[in-house]
Amino acid sequence: MQIEFEMTDDIMIVNLDGELDHHYSSVIREEIDKTIDTFHTKHLIFNFEKVSFMDSSGIGVIMGRYNKISQLGGKLLITGCSEYIDRILEMAGIYTIATRMKNVADSIALIEGDNIEKGAKSENEQ
Amino acid sequence: MNNNDKDNIQNKMKLQFSNRSENESFARVAVAAFIAPLDPTVEELTEIKTAVSEAVSNAIIHAYGENENEMVTVECLIEKDRRVVIIVTDNGIGIEDVELAREPLYTSKPDEERSGMGFTVMESFMDKLEVESTPGVGTRVIMIKKLDLAYEF
Numbered sequence: 001m002q003i004e005f006e007m008t009d010d011i012m013i014v015n016l017d018g019e020l021d022h023h024y025s026s027v028i029r030e031e032i033d034k035t036i037d038t039f040h041t042k043h044l045i046f047n048f049e050k051v052s053f054m055d056s057s058g059i060g061v062i063m064g065r066y067n068k069i070s071q072l073g074g075k076l077l078i079t080g081c082s083e084y085i086d087r088i089l090e091m092a093g094i095y096t097i098a099t100r101m102k103n104v105a106d107s108i109a110l111i112e113g114d115n116i117e118k119g120a121k122s123e124n125e126q
Numbered sequence: 127m128n129n130n131d132k133d134n135i136q137n138k139m140k141l142q143f144s145n146r147s148e149n150e151s152f153a154r155v156a157v158a159a160f161i162a163p164l165d166p167t168v169e170e171l172t173e174i175k176t177a178v179s180e181a182v183s184n185a186i187i188h189a190y191g192e193n194e195n196e197m198v199t200v201e202c203l204i205e206k207d208r209r210v211v212i213i214v215t216d217n218g219i220g221i222e223d224v225e226l227a228r229e230p231l232y233t234s235k236p237d238e239e240r241s242g243m244g245f246t247v248m249e250s251f252m253d254k255l256e257v258e259s260t261p262g263v264g265t266r267v268i269m270i271k272k273l274d275l276a277y278e279f
């Protein structure tokens with residue numbers, strides 16, 4: 001399992017690559033949390049496009065990150081899931097806490113759209 | 127196991143490995159390779175691999191408290207009519223209340239970010255799931271899936 005981060009403003013995109021099981025979940029969890037803290041990330045986009053395998057350990061990773069970022073009012077978005085990973089996430093009710101998106105670009109647009117709405121005033125003030 | 131069962135079994139294997147988390151992928155890949163001659167669909171293969179991963183990681187996480195000196199056993203039987211039987215056995219702490227353990231979202235380790243969805247995933251990806259457990263003795267998880275008929279040429 002490999003992990004790669006992309007940042008834009010207060011958004012972090014987590015690109016996962018490979019098999020997400022119990023063995024890899026602890027490293028993945030630590031890496032994400034460390035990066036969130038370092039970059040003061042508010043919103044998280046999980047990109048599952050290159051995840052070839054996932055079991056319930058992946059659910060735990062997503063739920064745990066949701067708990068972390070939702071405390072600061074951040075959003076959790078998920079994109080790129082295969083039909084089979086979607087089934088597992090649906091089973092666990094993940095889409096009640098996270099938004100399922102078509103792609104990364106749409107995910108960023110959604111968060112930025114919200115930011116503009118909320119931040120319109122403060123931007124005018126600048 | 128009676129004679130009838132023996133006649134039913136066309137192929138079988140038994141693996142035993144250390145209670146280490148890197149063996150989770152070994153176990154699911156080994157089972158996938160073993161049933162490959164049946165020519166399962168990609169979907170069936172993924173479902174079986176996921177179920178194996180759930181049962182094996184439960185043994186590693188819960189049964190033995192990640193003690194790497196213990197051993198986990200995975201057996202796979204291929205029976206008549208494309209029935210695949212997978213048995214995952216540990217000699218760990220066992221489960222007090224199997225019915226409760228099988229409930230969706232039940233976990234005894236919420237602080238370790240477990241979601242309590244393992245048994246639910248096994249149940250929905252396989253046709254049948256049986257859990258036999260004795261506290262202090264161990265747990266045996268039996269999963270059965272009948273593969274769809276392959277195209278014959």
Ligand SMILES: Nc1ncnc2c1ncn2[C@@H]1O[C@H](COP(=O)(O)OP(=O)(O)OP(=O)(O)O)[C@@H](O)[C@H]1O
Pocket residue numbers: 056057059060180184185187188189190216218219220221227228232233234235239240241242243244245246265
């Ligand atoms: N082999 C086992 N030995 C002892 N206890 C087990 C075993 N397998 C499962 N359990 C118990 O059953 C509970 C439910 O298991 P299940 O796989 O559904 O969820 P989990 O492992 O806690 O979380 P997840 O699989 O979603 O990461 C576990 O929390 C544990 O208490």
Ligand SMILES: [Mg+2]
Pocket residue numbers: 056180183184243244245
């Ligand atoms: Mg489990």
